[in-house]
Amino acid sequence: MDRTSYINELKNTKTGSAWDFIVIGGGATGLGIAVDAATRGYKTVLLEQADFSKATSSRSTKLVHGGVRYLQQGDVALVREALRERGYLRRNAPHLVKNQRFVIGNYLWWEKPFYTIGLTVYDLLAGRRALGRSLPMSKKSVIKHIPQIEQQGLKGGVSYQDGQFDDSRLAINLVQTAVEHGAAVVNYAGVTNLTKEGGKVTGVVVEDKLGGGTFQLKGKCVINATGIFVDDIIKMDNPVQKPMVRPSQGVHVVVDGSFLDSDDAIMVPKTSDGRVMFGVPWHNRVILGTTDTPVKEFVMEPKPLDEEVDFILETAGRYLVKKPQRKDVLCVFAGLRPLAAPTKHSEETKTKEISRSHKLFASESGLVTITGGKWTTYRIMAEETVNLAEKTNGMKHKPCKTKHLKVHGYQANPDRSNHLYIYGSDQEHILQLQKNNPEYAQKLHPDLEFTAAEVVWAVREEMALTVDDVLARRVRALYMDAKASIEMAPLVASIMAKELNKDKSWEEEQVREYRSIAQNYFLT
Numbered sequence: 001m002d003r004t005s006y007i008n009e010l011k012n013t014k015t016g017s018a019w020d021f022i023v024i025g026g027g028a029t030g031l032g033i034a035v036d037a038a039t040r041g042y043k044t045v046l047l048e049q050a051d052f053s054k055a056t057s058s059r060s061t062k063l064v065h066g067g068v069r070y071l072q073q074g075d076v077a078l079v080r081e082a083l084r085e086r087g088y089l090r091r092n093a094p095h096l097v098k099n100q101r102f103v104i105g106n107y108l109w110w111e112k113p114f115y116t117i118g119l120t121v122y123d124l125l126a127g128r129r130a131l132g133r134s135l136p137m138s139k140k141s142v143i144k145h146i147p148q149i150e151q152q153g154l155k156g157g158v159s160y161q162d163g164q165f166d167d168s169r170l171a172i173n174l175v176q177t178a179v180e181h182g183a184a185v186v187n188y189a190g191v192t193n194l195t196k197e198g199g200k201v202t203g204v205v206v207e208d209k210l211g212g213g214t215f216q217l218k219g220k221c222v223i224n225a226t227g228i229f230v231d232d233i234i235k236m237d238n239p240v241q242k243p244m245v246r247p248s249q250g251v252h253v254v255v256d257g258s259f260l261d262s263d264d265a266i267m268v269p270k271t272s273d274g275r276v277m278f279g280v281p282w283h284n285r286v287i288l289g290t291t292d293t294p295v296k297e298f299v300m301e302p303k304p305l306d307e308e309v310d311f312i313l314e315t316a317g318r319y320l321v322k323k324p325q326r327k328d329v330l331c332v333f334a335g336l337r338p339l340a341a342p343t344k345h346s347e348e349t350k351t352k353e354i355s356r357s358h359k360l361f362a363s364e365s366g367l368v369t370i371t372g373g374k375w376t377t378y379r380i381m382a383e384e385t386v387n388l389a390e391k392t393n394g395m396k397h398k399p400c401k402t403k404h405l406k407v408h409g410y411q412a413n414p415d416r417s418n419h420l421y422i423y424g425s426d427q428e429h430i431l432q433l434q435k436n437n438p439e440y441a442q443k444l445h446p447d448l449e450f451t452a453a454e455v456v457w458a459v460r461e462e463m464a465l466t467v468d469d470v471l472a473r474r475v476r477a478l479y480m481d482a483k484a485s486i487e488m489a490p491l492v493a494s495i496m497a498k499e500l501n502k503d504k505s506w507e508e509e510q511v512r513e514y515r516s517i518a519q520n521y522f523l524t
């Protein structure tokens with residue numbers, strides 16, 4: 001997991017010696033493809049222009065789910081596929097994915113039978129991979145499970161089971177899994193162009209965003225897994241191709257765990273704008289969201305709109321005794337969904353009605369593009385992508401190996417009372433760091449549990465190169481308490497500087513940069 005040696009190796013690769021798979025994009029989709037291709041035995045390289053999961057893949061609702069909402073929309077095939085994948089992910093990464101009970105409070109007489117029937121269908125679609133049964137609940141039982149639920153007008157409820165996870169931690173573990181199977185995986189390496197011969201894509205031009213300079217790589221299959229940015233890569237292949245993606249923004253608000261006061265989550269099946277809303281416990285906080293707002297800008301750091309925040313707080317306030325206010329917001333974050341661009345006749349289609357299934361196709365040049373889908377379905381998306389790339393490029397089919405592949409860090413029954421559980425089997429190495437050097441056992445902030453050892457580990461073993469890489473995606477401090485994370489930044493920068501052999505001006509620049517990113521994650 002040493003970026004410098006990877007990048008030097010890539011720069012020095014003779015242009016004649018080709019990779020089997022060049023994967024562009026280090027989010028859920030690209031990482032899944034790198035794991036799939038590498039485990040089939042293909043010589044694989046993945047290039048990420050920023051940090052792994054920096055874009056959409058660290059900004060999800062953190063659910064491993066079939067999508068109750070898609071069932072409401074009648075998309076049975078999508079739900080069935082996601083429920084199957086939910087089962088595989090729960091089994092292959094139990095240190096990061098856990099069962100999560102959701103409670104739907106019912107305020108109208110027909111809701112209890114209606115949602116009980118709907119959610120029983122959800123369970124049946126999951127078949128033997130169901131995580132538990134959906135059950136009708138009395139009013140008393142709803143209050144017992146969610147003490148903070150609004151009781152006025154409450155008639156009863158329904159509970160169902162889904163999965164819950166940590167998105168950027170899974171991304172890092174997928175990087176490690178791919179590397180363990182021989183892939184070269186590099187962050188801060190952006191693809192700036194494709195190389196072509198006789199109309200066929202033969203490789204990529206890569207910019208080293210940290211060390212500077214560009215270099216070329218040759219590959220038999222080039223995969224475009226760049227999320228909302230897929231059109232940029234498609235344009236490098238075919239400048240007149242119509243855009244296929246239009247982003248839709250989803251915002252989440254994070255508040256203290258006391259707003260739910262429960263290990264169970266709540267689900268509001270129909271908000272005033274016809275969406276579903278979740279309140280999900282996560283690392284002693286509650287994530288509330290989300291929204292669905294069409295946007296025109298394709299950016300790495302999307303900005304939540306005031307009206308989106310107000311909508312979430314107002315909706316949550318209707319269903320909770322303690323009404324969250326703007327002052328209670330510990331973090332607010334936005335992510336962009338790569339939804340299908342509207343064709344002329346569907347120009348007015350609301351983004352919440354556009355299909356969430358993935359889109360996969362091969363261009364005449366051999367470039368294979370995949371976008372859309374969900375974190376939950378990243379594995380099957382990868383399997384289909386590698387199958388299509390093999391076919392498109394005339395390679396002999398090798399069977400997929402990921403259905404039963406344990407993700408790096410696999411640990412069957414983690415003790416979730418210790419915040420280090422997310423490291424799974426790596427936890428012992430972090431404890432060892434603390435034991436060997438008592439300085440590393442020191443907390444980075446009085447209000448958060450993270451220690452210096454986790455920063456050292458992130459740099460040495462998880463390819464963290466900036467303060468943002470550490471605080472946003474290796475530990476989730478930014479998402480748990482954005483203001484506290486800014487206060488931690490100088491200490492994190494100084495620990496990183498020692499590890500990376502950087503000087504004081506690097507530290508100061510890192511803190512400045514982090515502050516400017518993190519200030520968009522809290523309300524002023």
Ligand SMILES: Cc1cc2nc3c(=O)[nH]c(=O)nc-3n(C[C@H](O)[C@H](O)[C@H](O)COP(=O)(O)OP(=O)(O)OC[C@H]3O[C@@H](n4cnc5c(N)ncnc54)[C@H](O)[C@@H]3O)c2cc1C
Nearest residue numbers: 025027028029049055056057060061063191227250375376
């Ligand atoms: C608000 C919201 C909530 C969601 N909640 C859930 C949920 O609860 N459960 C679930 O299963 N799914 C959820 N999803 C969906 C899920 O997050 C996405 O499907 C998934 O993260 C998409 O991953 P990706 O790899 O396709 O895209 P991204 O994560 O955006 O990754 C694409 C990567 O490509 C890189 N890239 C772009 N251009 C280049 C280039 N030229 N060179 C190199 N790299 C490049 C980018 O930097 C980026 O890191 C949610 C999505 C949103 C927006």
